[in-house]
Amino acid sequence: MRIVLLGAGHIGRAIARLLGDSGDYRVTLVDRDEAALHGLARESVETRVVDTADLARLTPLMRGHDAVVNALPYHFAVPVATLAREVDCHYFDLTEDVASTRAIRRLAEGAPTAFMPQCGLAPGFVGIVAHHLAQGFEVLHEVKMRVGALPAFPGNRLKYNLTWSVDGLVNEYCRPCEAIRDGQRVELLPLEGLEHFSLDGVEYEAFNTSGGLGTLCETLAGKVRTLDYKSVRYPGHGELMKFLLEELQLRADPETLKGLLRRSVPATMQDVVLVFVSVSGLRDGQLVQEVFARKIFADRHGPAPASAIQITTAAGLCAVLDLFRDGQLPARGFIRQEQVALPALLANRFGQVYAQSGRIESVA
Structure with a gap:
């Protein structure tokens, strides 16, 4: 091809x-x-x-x-x-x-x-996971999608390093966020909806960001009470970004914000990607919750060292391209990420990075 x-x-x-x-x-x-x-x-x-x-x-x-x-x-x-x-x-x-x-x-x-479109990590892989889990319920109550691309060793007050596109980062921090609340499609403000949790003993925060749901709002409309996507960061990051975007009014001047981030926030190849999807609802008349959680680390030892965000995003795109080439996806028209079967993606030579990554055992 x-x-x-x-x-x-x-x-x-x-x-x-x-x-x-x-x-x-x-x-x-x-x-x-x-x-x-x-x-x-x-x-x-x-x-x-x-x-x-x-x-x-x-x-x-x-x-x-x-x-x-x-x-x-x-x-x-x-x-x-x-x-x-x-x-x-x-x-x-x-x-x-x-x-x-x-x-x-x-x-x-x-x-x-x-x-x-949207063939990366979030949107992309996380939507494939959420849709797969949702198929196992007779009645859907809540779908929560949480993803973070984080420095393994945060060393500044933002507790963040540049791990991917600054353009994409600022875009998701500034645009309205699609969601479903009480069965109705709504738009939420970015950086709102703050929550705190811990995974494997590490404290995190999560807040609304734009774009991570892909087309799931449309696909699950009328089928779920609550659906949302939030980006995961270390505690305190969201408040500092709100200061920059709102109090310093850089939301109205995104190019200046991008310049500041590129000049002042170091890039890193030593990162970790967190994927956490939780789905709850009724199965056989009982209230049940299913969770998919992964932690993917950078690969610093191979012939071509790669960051965790490179590994996960590139693998997501290459896996769906492979499935398309093999005839497992429609040959024409618009293809949604949730049309990809999760088992097929995890079995794919590229998608195996998600199957082999560390499973998160403890959540609080």
């Missing part, structure tokens, strides 16, 4: 390695920064230096490929998906942006090719 992969950032590089090393994909990796492509070329991966903001130059690159994988910042999602529709290319991306996903769904209507 011939893939054009746009973006050689942290996640794009990890995707290129996984697909290129699998032996089943021919990848053309495109980025505007030649340095970002260094060391990635190999027999099955061709690198191209192209300004990814120049859509006219991307069009001829995409022709002749079976699919485009978009690992660019979220604001490129709709333009690139539009190009994919024009050249009859399947489309996959990692976006967390709700408006972009809705626009891509409209593009997919009547298309001869497939469009599958």
Whole structure:
């Protein structure tokens, strides 16, 4: 399968390695920064230096490929998906942006090719887990999804290091958050709904952020009382972000906030990803709760060291791409993450990173 992969950032590089090393994909990796492509070329991966903001130059690159994988910042999602529709290319991306996903769904209507956005961790894998657990209940009461990409060794007052896209981080902190309350679809404010809990003896907080539910609100509408998604952080992070966004009014100036974060908050490859999904409801007339919990650590010892967020996000996308290639997903139109069968994903060569990760034993 011939893939054009746009973006050689942290996640794009990890995707290129996984697909290129699998032996089943021919990848053309495109980025505007030649340095970002260094060391990635190999027999099955061709690198191209192209300004990814120049859509006219991307069009001829995409022709002749079976699919485009978009690992660019979220604001490129709709333009690139539009190009994919024009050249009859399947489309996959990692976006967390709700408006972009809705626009891509409209593009997919009547298309001869497939469009599958939100193929990462959250949205992505976490929605696949939640939907799978929900199928085991006769009556759904509550679906809670909690995900965090955290530094293993926090060393600043934010208790946070940059582990993925700053654009995506600020976007999820600023946009309204979809949810279901008392059976009704609602929008919640980001950074609200603060809760505290502990996993394996470590204290965390969680609060509303945008985009993590993917299309689950629509899929489970009328079937569940309560559905929400929250990002997990170390205690105190949310309050400091509210100070920046609200009191310093940086919500109205996101570019300044992004610049501050890039200059002042160090990046790290030493991170941990937490995935916690809890579903409760009635089964055989009894109130039952099912929990899926994982903790995935960075891999610092392999030939290509990878952070936990690289591992989990790249694996999510590569696994659904593999399932699509094998005919286990629809061949055309809009594909929701919850159309992926969790057992098939966990059995997949890429998705096995979730099956083999550490299980969380204690929750308080």
